[in-house]
Amino acid sequence: MSVLVTGGAGYIGSHTVLNFLDAGETPIVVDNLSTGFDWLVPEGVPFYQLDIANKDAVTDIMLEHKVDTVIHFAGSIILPESIENPLKYYRNNTANSLGLMEAAVxxxxxHFVFSSTAAVYGFPDSVPVAETAPLRPQAPYGTSKLMTEQMLLDVANAHDLTITALRYFNVAGADPRGRAGQATHNATNLIKVACEAATGKRSSMTVFGQDYDTPDGTAIRDYIHVSDLAMAHRLAVERMRHGGGNLIVNCGYGRGFSVLDVVRAVKKASGSDFAVELGERRPGDCPEVVAQSTLARTELDWKPELDTIDQIVGDAYRWEDSLTRRNRV
Structure with a gap:
């Protein structure tokens, strides 16, 4: 039996592929390369450049490779864009996920592992945020993911399918061995943007909002290393293969860092005193989001290994620097 990874040529997907390879299992990758890159797919990994909206073709791939598990990353992920273009998000994240479920059935x-998000919580009443917190997304991005979670639970109840949804907090960093990292064009992730400023790809970066009710006035987020997150996906698959039932868990470390904390860490890692501009708050941003991650640690036996801001930022900067030198993007 084998694992199919949708969006496996993208940022988190490519790291998850590497984690499975390191564990001795070769997954199959389906990616339309709208935001992914074929050079992030390791040699020897079966790769299909295909949109998951092509349900019949995806079904054929599943049958050909005797797929027992789907890990679903493919979709759109930029919160502000979802406010401006909600139809794109309901098509890419919800409708296409429905088609993928139909193919899987x-x-x-x-087994089915879904790439969900902490955006399903919206503005939390308190932090850290547990899985039992109210679900009230503030933008179509979070709503589209929450709708997919519910569809998966319904499908799992009706068919011989077990699902795990991982609600990511702020994913950052890169493979410590330099094999993969974030290569997205026009990225909006804070650490990626700061590293681009540090390498000279941007003339400056902007801090959005300095009047939040936080110690330094800037927003606080729970940053999780992408390789630790990739490990959580493999552990989720192992748990289901050993009889574990449906599960929805947060993936974060349970502690947060402010925007200015991150800026200082990137300047330290890079040795670059890049320009930082001050801007207004962005729609949909909240002051603080930090995970309660006890459930992931107990149910998945997840033991993060790269959980310091210096590790996350250092790996991200080294990757960004390597991209600059190789003229990749």
Missing amino acids: AANVQ
Whole structure:
């Protein structure tokens, strides 16, 4: 049996592929390359440049490779863009996920891991945020993911399918061995943007909002290393293969860093005193979001190994620097 990774040529997907390879299992990658890159797919990994909206073709791939597990990353992820273009998000994140579920059921797939988000919580009443917190997304991005979570639970109840949804907090960093990292054009992630400023790809970066009710006035987020997150996906698959039931868990470390904390860490890692501009708050941003991650640690036996801001920022900067030198993007 084998694992199919949708969006496996993208940022988190490519790291998850590497984690499975390191564990001795070769997954199959489906990616339309709208935001991914074929050079992030390791040699020897079966790769299909295909949109998951092509349900019949995806079903054929599942049947051909005797897929027992789907890990679903493919989708759109920029919160402000979802406010401006909600139809794109309901199509890419919800409608296409429905088609993927139909393909999985048709191909008798047994397990499904879904790339969800902390955006399903919206503005939390308190932090850290537990899985039992109210679900009230503030933008179509979070709503589209929450709708997919509910569809998966309904499909799992009706068919021989077990699902795990991982609600990511702020993913950052890069493979410590330099094999993969974030290569997205026009990225909006804070650490990626700061590293681009540090390498000279941007003339400056902007801090959005300095009047939040936080110690330094800037927003606080729970940053999780992408390789630790990739490990959580493999552990989720192992748990289901050993009889574990449906599960929805947060993926974060349970502690936060402010925007200015991150800026200082990137300046330290890079040795670059890049320009930082001050801007207004962005729509949909909240002051602080930090995970309660006890459930992931207990249910998945997840033991993060790269959980310091210096590790996350250092790996991200080294990757960005390597991209600059190789003229990749």
